[in-house]
Amino acid sequence: MADSEKTVFEVLKSSRRYLEAKGVAEARRSCDLLMSLMLKCKPLDLFFKLDQVLSNNLLDAMRRGVKRLAENEPVQYILGEWDFMSHTFKTDKRALIPRPETEELVQLILECEDIWAEEPAFIIDIGTGSGCIAICLALAKPNSRYLGIDVSRDALALAQENAGRLKVGNNLAFSDKELCDLIEPDSVSVVVANLPYIPTADYEALPLHIKNYEPAIALDGGEDGLNIIRAVVEDASMVLKNNGYIFLEMDHRQGVAISELLEQLGFYNISVKQDMAGHDRFVVAQLTVSS
DSSP: OOOOOOBBBHHHHHHHHHHHHTOOHHHHHHHHHHHHHHSSSSSGGGGTTTOOOOOOHHHHHHOOOOOOOHTOOOOOHHHHHETTTTTTEEEETTSSOOHHHHHHHHHHTTTTTHHHHHHSSSSEEEEEEHHHHHHHHHHOOOOOOEEOOOHHHHHHHHHHHHHHTTOOOOTTEEESSSSHSOTTTTEEEEEEEEOBBBHHHHHTTSSSHHHTTTGGGGGGGTTTSSSSHHHHHHHHHHHEEEEEEEEEOTTTTTTTHHHHHHHHHHHEEHHHHHTSSSOOEEEEEEEEOOO
């Protein structure tokens, strides 16, 4: 067998060893994902292709991908797409990689019967990033209205691309304007936000595949991680309807501080909810609007 004639098994084995020697996390999984992209199959189907000889083009493409992994680039950015709530989203450096915890946030909203009892609801996703929250809600509940807001025009461009590829209807719009500049008081059913909540000291210690590639503006929440959350919660209190909901994703240490902030601003029925790993991850509350 010529040097360039390598089987899937051989390439996976050598790639995994190379990445493990470089200290790359989840080397096996990342290699399997790259190879399945090359072969246009599911990762589980690689077992049936281990004896397949890779063409020179596929071998070169795999080597380029492994080199990027060795430089700590996230596999999601190399693949260029990632699944979220059973939909495939375009992913690149313009926005955070969609994560499983945020799927749980979307599920909390979908399971809240009060929101959908009087459609159409008006739901605002602040810090929309790739658009995954707003888009999945719009696809699941197309009779309601949605607005995705982000300060990053690059992120908004990505969100609009995702809305187009997933064929979201005209019930979803995006904006880079401030919430209170766009929305009338007492008009919003739900504000949902996965904001930058990592304290700066923790951000500086993040793994390289996060810190060096994912946008800092979507991660670093200031000294205690609450800088952006404070501002958004205050804005939400001005636009939500009476009994309207706020759903926040947070750091597992922030439940008490966020709950106290919400209470000060007139929110009630405040609850801290855990993610599937058992960590405090979400805060849900309703607003009482003063008459």
